[in-house]
Amino acid sequence: MLLDAPLAIVDLETTGAHPAWDRITEIAVLEAAAGEITSEWSTLVNPGTPIPPAIQALTGITDDMVARAPRFSELARALHERLAGRVFVAHNARFDYGFLRHEFERAGLSFTAKTLCTVKLSRRLYPEHARHNLDSVIRRHGIACRARHRALGDAEAVWQFLRLAAADHGDEVLAVAARQAAKSATLPAHIDRAAVDAIPEAPGVYLVYGEGGAPLYVGKSVAMRSRVLSHFADGMRSPREMQLAREARRIDWQRTAGELGALLREARLVKELAPALNRRMKRPDELCGFVLDAGKLALRRLDDADADALGCLRGLWRTRRSALEALRGLADENGLCLQALGFERTGKGACFRHQIRRCAGVCAGKESAAAHHARLAAALARLKAIAWPHRGPIGIVENDRGREETEIHVVDRWCYLGSARSDAELGELLESGRRPRFDYDQYRILSRHLAKGNARTIELAA
Ligand SMILES: [Zn+2]
Known part of the structure; x- marks a missing residue:
C-alpha cells in the first residue's frame, strides 16, 4: 500500500x-x-x-x-x-x-x-x-x-x-x-508550508487570519507549531475546524516565555480582536460580589470599569441571580435574616423564613442585632476575598526552560498590564498610567497561577 x-x-x-x-x-x-x-x-x-x-x-x-x-x-x-x-x-x-x-x-x-x-x-x-x-x-x-x-x-x-x-x-x-x-x-491550500515551518515549537499565541485579514481564530499552546498543525490534521474534525481550514489565509504568532504569558495574551487578544471562530468567553456583564458597608450588606456590581472597587469585595459571581442564590444558602446555614439584611421585603414582625426556622429571629427580637451582625461578618469572611493582596503592582516572573528567556508579567489589582523582557519595557508598562480595568478572565488565570504556590513574584510598588 x-x-x-x-x-x-x-x-x-x-x-x-x-x-x-x-x-x-x-x-x-x-x-x-x-x-x-x-x-x-x-x-x-x-x-x-x-x-x-x-x-x-x-x-x-x-x-x-x-x-x-x-x-x-x-x-x-x-x-x-x-x-x-x-x-x-x-x-x-x-x-x-x-x-x-x-x-x-x-x-x-x-x-x-x-x-x-x-x-x-x-x-x-x-x-x-x-x-x-x-x-x-x-x-x-x-x-x-x-x-x-x-x-x-x-x-x-x-x-x-x-x-x-x-x-x-x-x-x-x-x-x-x-x-x-x-x-x-496536510495544510490548507492557502497556507504556506514554509510559514508554518517557521512557527517555533515553543510557548506562545497564534493568530489565524482569513480573507482580507479578518481575524478568524486566536489560540495558545506550549508547543505552537504542533498545535497549529493539529487544527489542520486529517480525520475527525469539528465543523469549526473545517471552517478554519477552509478560510485560513495567514498565520501570525508571538512567542512567550511560558504558558502563563500565552494564556494572558490569548485572553487579551480574544477580547480585542473578537475572532469569528473563538468561543465567546461569556461576557460576565453582571459580575458582582458582596460588601459590608457601614454595617449594611450590599451586592455590588463590578462593571469591568474600576479595579479600585475590589477593595472589600467578598465572593465573585457572574450574575446577580447566582449571587442572591449563594446569599440564601449562606443565610440558611447561619440563621441570618434576609429581611433584616434588606434582601427580602419587610413585613410586620417575624419573617417567613423565621417561621420555617431558617432565620434565627433577629426580626422577631429573638436575638440582638449585634449577634446577628457578628454571624454575618463571620460568614462573609469565609467567602473568597477578591481584594488585591499586594501594596501595588507586581511582576510575575516566568522563565523559558530551554532558551533562558525571562518575561515579567505586570499585574495590578488583578489586571494584566502587559509583559516585559527588559528593564526599559518594565518601566514603560509601569509608567503607562493606564487605569487598571478588572477583567474576569484575567482574574481567573492569575488567581489560579498565584495559588499554585511556586509562582515567582516581585513587588513593583512605585
Ligand atoms: Zn428573619
Whole structure:
C-alpha cells in the first residue's frame, strides 16, 4: 500500500542546520514504486560558500570536491521534475523538505509535496525505543549503510528501514502508521508550508487570519507549531475546524516565555480582536460580589470599569441571580435574616423564613442585632476575598526552560498590564498610567497561577 505509492526517498548534506543561510552540498533521490527502487540518483552541489571544517570532517565532503559540482540553480528544474507527484520521504523530513523548498525558491520555483517523515514513522511503529535518529535506527535494525553521512548512503538506509518496517508490521499497518505520521503535512491550500515551518515549537499565541485579514481564530499552546498543525490534521474534525481550514489565509504568532504569558495574551487578544471562530468567553456583564458597608450588606456590581472597587469585595459571581442564590444558602446555614439584611421585603414582625426556622429571629427580637451582625461578618469572611493582596503592582516572573528567556508579567489589582523582557519595557508598562480595568478572565488565570504556590513574584510598588 504505502510502498506501492510513488516515493522519492531524499537525503541532503548541507553546510549547516539552517535553511535560511546554509546551503546544500549533496543530494540523493531514490525513486521507488511498487516496493522496488526504480531509479537512484545523486550529485554533489556547489554551495557557493565554504563548508565549515567540522562538517567536512563529518561528511567527508570537502570544498575541493564541490568546487566543480553544479550549482543548485543549474539542476533545480530537473530535480523539480524528478520529485513531482511523489511522496517526499526523508528521515526528519521537515529538515530536508525545508532546505529544498528554500533552494527551489531561490531558483524561482515553488515546491510542495506530501511528506512522510521516517523519524515519526519509526516513533509510531517502535514506540518502545527512545531514540529514532538514523544511527539508532541503523543499529537497531542491523541495516547496512555503506556511506553514512553521504546523501546516497543515508537515503539507502532510509529505504532499508521502510522495507524492514513493512516486513515487521505488514504493509497495511505501515500504511496506517504512515498516514498518521504524514498527518501534519496536510495544510490548507492557502497556507504556506514554509510559514508554518517557521512557527517555533515553543510557548506562545497564534493568530489565524482569513480573507482580507479578518481575524478568524486566536489560540495558545506550549508547543505552537504542533498545535497549529493539529487544527489542520486529517480525520475527525469539528465543523469549526473545517471552517478554519477552509478560510485560513495567514498565520501570525508571538512567542512567550511560558504558558502563563500565552494564556494572558490569548485572553487579551480574544477580547480585542473578537475572532469569528473563538468561543465567546461569556461576557460576565453582571459580575458582582458582596460588601459590608457601614454595617449594611450590599451586592455590588463590578462593571469591568474600576479595579479600585475590589477593595472589600467578598465572593465573585457572574450574575446577580447566582449571587442572591449563594446569599440564601449562606443565610440558611447561619440563621441570618434576609429581611433584616434588606434582601427580602419587610413585613410586620417575624419573617417567613423565621417561621420555617431558617432565620434565627433577629426580626422577631429573638436575638440582638449585634449577634446577628457578628454571624454575618463571620460568614462573609469565609467567602473568597477578591481584594488585591499586594501594596501595588507586581511582576510575575516566568522563565523559558530551554532558551533562558525571562518575561515579567505586570499585574495590578488583578489586571494584566502587559509583559516585559527588559528593564526599559518594565518601566514603560509601569509608567503607562493606564487605569487598571478588572477583567474576569484575567482574574481567573492569575488567581489560579498565584495559588499554585511556586509562582515567582516581585513587588513593583512605585
Ligand atoms: Zn428573619
